[in-house]
Amino acid sequence: MSRLLVTVDIVLFTIRERVLHVLLIRRLARPFENRYALPGGFVLEDESLEAAAARELREEAGVEKVYLEQLYSFGDPKRDPRGRVVTVAYYALVSETQPLRAGSDASVAAWFPVAQLPTLAFDHRKIVECAHQRIRNKLDYTNVGFELLPEMFTLGDLQLVHEAIVGQALDKRNFRRKITQKAIVKPLKEWRKTGRKPAQLFRFSDEVGHIH
């Protein structure tokens, strides 16, 4: 009945330039000094795990009100050289347009394409891979895809998100049919006028299925 150190680590995804990226923080302290690691930190005595994850996201990434979901807990006794640390991993999704607020010091926090990560501290690479796999799986039967978009978006935007996550091109007509007939988006009367040709804007049609 020993007390253990408990942390949360968060895999924060976004899509930039059509590619899925993960936010990493350069460590300033030992161990793994100067290595990149996931944002995260210790769980306080009186906060829930999810609250801890949200707080760390706020403090380390300057991000607020994101979609946040528990991923998996990692507790190998050797995973942290300082001693026994159990981490509860979360993943989170933000749209590219949602600005990272103050608190995220550009010199230490940076986005990396999920396919080209630097060497990470601890077992964080494994955690990122686990999270990537999870969102790929959930893409089909939930609406995680939307969480990476701003409130209004075009079907083209949504398709780019799906393509970035699964890592391959999708057929435009099939994609649009699938999305529209599931009735998980609702068309607006507004049109985006930037871009080559005006495009209809959409919005989620209310809260549907975040299953875990």
Place this chain on the structure above:
Amino acid sequence: MSRLLVTVDIVLFTIRERVLHVLLIRRLARPFENRYALPGGFVLEDESLEAAAARELREEAGVEKVYLEQLYSFGDPKRDPRGRVVTVAYYALVSETQPLRAGSDASVAAWFPVAQLPTLAFDHRKIVECAHQRIRNKLDYTNVGFELLPEMFTLGDLQLVHEAIVGQALDKRNFRRKITQKAIVKPLKEWRKTGRKPAQLFRFSDEVGHIH
């Protein structure tokens, strides 16, 4: 950076008399004295989470070498009246024929139908529901169903397992077609001669997909 108590709790499923059951332990100590709770206990300083879960299953349920998978971590600050305890929940599956060894004292450990649980200690009811949901979901795209069966089984046995988990009857012909054409079982040359009519025995066809 405070140290927290970390436990594992295990939802151990089996099928008895065609109904999905969960193993519960009657608590002898406070809090929740005399209430039923999941088998579980504190994670030791130098064992992994999964090792802790396996150890608790051995110590409290007398069960060895079962299918064991992490479920979810629960860390509400108020979930344990004694103080801050984070639990990493697992679920496990055993076949009805696998005997519960010594160590499981019949007076404290008992099987309950998952649909008729007594009032449980802590947030254990929520944990059981979470686990039940998980195996229901995994039934379709993994072979969790097999873990509840002995090494050789008939398709009728397997169908009963599926029916117990989803809680409703399935069409025999559709079920058999689905199973056999996925090639996840391989037919043996042996036939079970007990029962009304001889039935062909099957076995898993090697390790396929335990995805998490």
Place this chain on the structure above:
DNA sequence: TCAAAAGTGTTGAAGATACACCCATGG
């Protein structure tokens, strides 16, 4: 001879995939 579980095909509906062209606009 009856009760219980084993075994076996077909049809229709729904969903998924493959595939190509014209349009509106900004540069």
Place this chain on the structure above:
DNA sequence: CCATGGGTGTATCTTCAACACTTTTGA
């Protein structure tokens, strides 16, 4: 005028759901 992304329909295939009767055996 051309490059870019927006928008649209059909044919095919696969997958899933519904559905009923005969056989073997032990009691």
